[in-house]
Amino acid sequence: MTALAALIRRDIKIALRVGGGALIGVLFFLTVVVLMPFAVGPDLALLTRLGPAILWLGALLASLLTLDRLFMADHEDGSLDLIVMGRTPLELACAAKALAHWIAAGLPLVIATPVLGLLLNLDTLSTSAVALTLLAGTPALTFTGMIGAALAVTLHRGGLLLAVLVLPLSIPVLIFGVAASQGAISGLSFGAPFSILCALSLVSFVIGPFAAAASLRHGLD
Amino acid sequence: MLLGPYASFIVTSYAVATVVVVILILWIAIDYRNQRQRLRALDESGVTRRSGRNAADTR
Amino acid sequence: MGLINVEVDQLSPRSLWQIASSGWRDYQDAMTLIDLANPTKFLSLTARVMPWLVATTAILLAIGLYQSAVAPDDYQQGATVKIMFIHVPNAWLSMFVWGVMSLAALGTLVWRHPLADVTAKAAAPIGAAFTFLALVTGSLWGRPMWGTYWEWDARLTSVLILFLMYLGLIALWRAVEDPSRAARAAAVLTLVGAINLPIIKFSVDWWNTLHQPASVMRLGGPTLDRAFLIPLLVMAVAFSLLFVTLLLAAMRNEILRRRVRSLQMVQASRRVA
Numbered sequence: 001m002t003a004l005a006a007l008i009r010r011d012i013k014i015a016l017r018v019g020g021g022a023l024i025g026v027l028f029f030l031t032v033v034v035l036m037p038f039a040v041g042p043d044l045a046l047l048t049r050l051g052p053a054i055l056w057l058g059a060l061l062a063s064l065l066t067l068d069r070l071f072m073a074d075h076e077d078g079s080l081d082l083i084v085m086g087r088t089p090l091e092l093a094c095a096a097k098a099l100a101h102w103i104a105a106g107l108p109l110v111i112a113t114p115v116l117g118l119l120l121n122l123d124t125l126s127t128s129a130v131a132l133t134l135l136a137g138t139p140a141l142t143f144t145g146m147i148g149a150a151l152a153v154t155l156h157r158g159g160l161l162l163a164v165l166v167l168p169l170s171i172p173v174l175i176f177g178v179a180a181s182q183g184a185i186s187g188l189s190f191g192a193p194f195s196i197l198c199a200l201s202l203v204s205f206v207i208g209p210f211a212a213a214a215s216l217r218h219g220l221d
Numbered sequence: 222m223l224l225g226p227y228a229s230f231i232v233t234s235y236a237v238a239t240v241v242v243v244i245l246i247l248w249i250a251i252d253y254r255n256q257r258q259r260l261r262a263l264d265e266s267g268v269t270r271r272s273g274r275n276a277a278d279t280r
Numbered sequence: 281m282g283l284i285n286v287e288v289d290q291l292s293p294r295s296l297w298q299i300a301s302s303g304w305r306d307y308q309d310a311m312t313l314i315d316l317a318n319p320t321k322f323l324s325l326t327a328r329v330m331p332w333l334v335a336t337t338a339i340l341l342a343i344g345l346y347q348s349a350v351a352p353d354d355y356q357q358g359a360t361v362k363i364m365f366i367h368v369p370n371a372w373l374s375m376f377v378w379g380v381m382s383l384a385a386l387g388t389l390v391w392r393h394p395l396a397d398v399t400a401k402a403a404a405p406i407g408a409a410f411t412f413l414a415l416v417t418g419s420l421w422g423r424p425m426w427g428t429y430w431e432w433d434a435r436l437t438s439v440l441i442l443f444l445m446y447l448g449l450i451a452l453w454r455a456v457e458d459p460s461r462a463a464r465a466a467a468v469l470t471l472v473g474a475i476n477l478p479i480i481k482f483s484v485d486w487w488n489t490l491h492q493p494a495s496v497m498r499l500g501g502p503t504l505d506r507a508f509l510i511p512l513l514v515m516a517v518a519f520s521l522l523f524v525t526l527l528l529a530a531m532r533n534e535i536l537r538r539r540v541r542s543l544q545m546v547q548a549s550r551r552v553a
Binding site (some may be wrong): 234256 | 367405409417421536
């Protein structure tokens with residue numbers, strides 16, 4: 001267990017350093033949310049209606065942006081080979097890395113949501129709803145995104161391919177995340193989409209590490 | 222055969238289907254020809270397969 | 281069964297796979313049917329079977345087209361129901377081909393079957409083409425039915441996402457230089473996609489009913505009339521045979537391409553030496 005804990009701590013430390021990429025995800029999130037009103041118009045009523053969707057899209061794109069450094073940095077300095085060859089099962093190591101990545105890159109997005117909600121004229125209830133759904137959904141985004149990151153790690157221009165591979169898999173999370181937020185805001189069904197969102201996250205905790213480990217094993221031969 | 226007011230949509234559908242299928246067939250056929258050409262060229266330059274058989278033998 | 285020494289305390293999913301696949305290998309050695317796995321034998325078999333496949337496909341397509349042409353008009357949609365005879369088989373095939381690729385992916389990852397890689401790579405573009413046809417004919421069917429070329433209904437949206445997944449898969453095949461590494465990466469993505477397809481279908485259905493109470497017209501009742509069902513089934517079988525024919529031809533090309541590649545490497549090493 002200490003090996004995994006050490007891996008998590010190491011990853012978080014690296015990610016939080018300057019140039020580590022974690023906080024730049026939040027910056028990108030902010031940029032996307034700021035750009036939306038310029039595209040959609042300053043009509044506050046419209047922004048309120050679109051608010052949850054804009055926040056979810058911004059979070060999804062921001063987490064996608066930081067995903068390729070999940071394995072890339074380790075691959076470049078050779079530590080990925082060490083992790084693959086190590087005694088800890090590769091599936092658990094991948095899960096640990098994904099967890100660290102979520103703590104360093106996904107959680108800040110959730111924390112930034114209330115602030116950004118102000119820009120979109122969302123009230124406290126709506127913002128909390130969106131933040132809660134993001135809390136439940138960003139792990140799914142990280143863990144499924146890890147599959148694409150593992151597939152693309154050995155490719156030089158892997159970043160774009162990663163996005164293409166991961167986006168179709170993120171669509172269900174997006175659908176249920178926004179639906180749950182809207183459900184909480186309008187007072188209609190929140191429980192159903194939220195439970196499905198949690199279920200998607202739980203499923204990704206299993207599929208993600210297994211698929212990523214398989215990709216790494218086969219890809220680094 | 223009366224195709225009704227939306228005849229152009231029906232005809233376009235069948236036309237697109239035909240075009241796509243024909244493109245698939247052509248692409249596969251041209252690829253086949255290219256590979257056989259390359260194998261013949263390799264065979265003529267004297268490269269042999271592990272089993273010693275003719276490189277251009279595709280049966 | 282071959283002799284495998286596995287310590288009981290080392291039993292892991294990995295060693296269980298090893299036991300299973302070595303058992304399969306022993307079975308393979310004993311069975312000459314598996315000579316089919318030999319690429320050269322596969323090539324000769326394909327050469328023999330191809331003319332029959334082409335002939336049967338052509339005949340069935342001709343019958344199907346004729347039946348589509350003489351099919352009656354639907355009481356709601358008129359003659360545009362004829363588009364269904366192309367749209368539906370292609371939609372079925374787009375999913376069926378992903379199923380075939382998933383089986384091939386298992387062949388690559390679990391059993392290391394030599395033809396599995398070839399099957400998966402050859403099937404991808406053909407599946408993408410069928411998916412594209414499903415989208416285009418669906419769109420052209422939608423214009424008379426709903427008034428717009430694109431409609432975010434559950435079926436079309438799911439097929440669109442499937443199309444994106446096909447394109448991503450093809451991009452992955454092309455991105456990796458070494459064929460067997462590419463095969464293994466593509467195999468993982470195919471299986472992940474296969475698991476996700478039901479999830480995506482369910483999500484899109486759910487999303488669609490949430491935003492849009494039923495607006496898709498049903499074809500004359502819950503069950504399809506025999507006059508429409510028969511041409512549909514004939515076209516479905518015809519397109520399936522078309523897929524098999526194209527797949528075998530594309531597999532043949534892929535085997536030849538690999539042969540070219542290995543011979544070119546021999547040639548290059550000779551020049552150096």
